[in-house]
Amino acid sequence: MLVVEDIKAGYGPTEILRGLSMTVGAGEIVAVLGSNGVGKTTLNKVISGVEPARGGRIRFLGEDITNAAPPAIVARGLIQVPEGRKIFPNMTVRENLELGSYRRGRAGRAANLERVFTIFPRLLERTEQLAGTLSGGEQQMLAIGRGLMAEPKLLILDEPSLGLSPLLVEEMFALVRRIHAEGLAVLLVEQNVVQSLEIAARAFILENGIFALSGAAADLAASDDLRRAYLGM
Incomplete structure (x- = not known):
């Protein structure tokens, strides 16, 4: 590849x-x-x-x-999840994930959100929580989930x-x-x-x-x- x-x-x-x-x-x-x-x-x-x-x-x-x-x-x-997570702290978990499909994957956004929540059930519990209030591990899950939203x-x-x-x-x-x-x-x-x-x-x-x-x-x-x-x- x-x-x-x-x-x-x-x-x-x-x-x-x-x-x-x-x-x-x-x-x-x-x-x-x-x-x-x-x-x-x-x-x-x-x-x-x-x-x-x-x-x-x-x-x-x-x-x-x-x-x-x-x-x-x-x-x-070709999608990168950067070092340091680089999430948007003042946006919700859902908003961060949706931004992952800004350039690629818009048509499959709903299905991809469901997939991410299946892989990371903790994110489903925190969809409306501000990303900056998540733990370090949850922020890393969010960063990877955001990458998956782009259908890499x-x-x-x-x-x-x-x-x-x-x-x-x-x-x-x-x-x-x-x-x-x-x-x-x-x-x-x-x-x-x-x-x-x-x-x-x-x-x-x-x-x-x-x-x-x-x-x-x-x-x-x-x-x-x-x-x-x-x-x-």
Whole structure:
């Protein structure tokens, strides 16, 4: 579905991404893992058209989307749930969800709302509550639900476990499994190496703007290099 070829990007004179190549296939969970400041969010922004690529090419469903405008990328079905949730705190849960179908998915809004409430029953209980009054876990559910309202073909989740308690982290990864079980392809961008590798088919380990390791998630989980670098073992 998604092909990233030798992508370079940065800010001002600083090069952040130094020639990244990766793919996401239909129905896959692919993880991009790394610590803070290695370029994960920059990669998401470049894929989504928010930041320009300085080199390389991105194709989605066979079409070249390198440096395409974000609304055009969303219209094709490549949807990002950004780091930090970015909900609208002074709008209700329902209003936040409905905004998810502003660019794509309007015709199926009612059915998609029902689907989101089935996946996240807590949101159904809070439809008229202001989003800013939700707990951190509920806000993350709302952000993912808003992404699902756009009928994604590929969903990018940027740090969905960030700031959540251990119990809510477990719940969040279980929800990602559930969404994926419906056939949705997911690009999971995370610092949580252990749990990401448990649910992903393949993974890429990002260090200083390059992929230092990549391969089947099970193989990477057993890798001595990864254990030393990220798990302190």
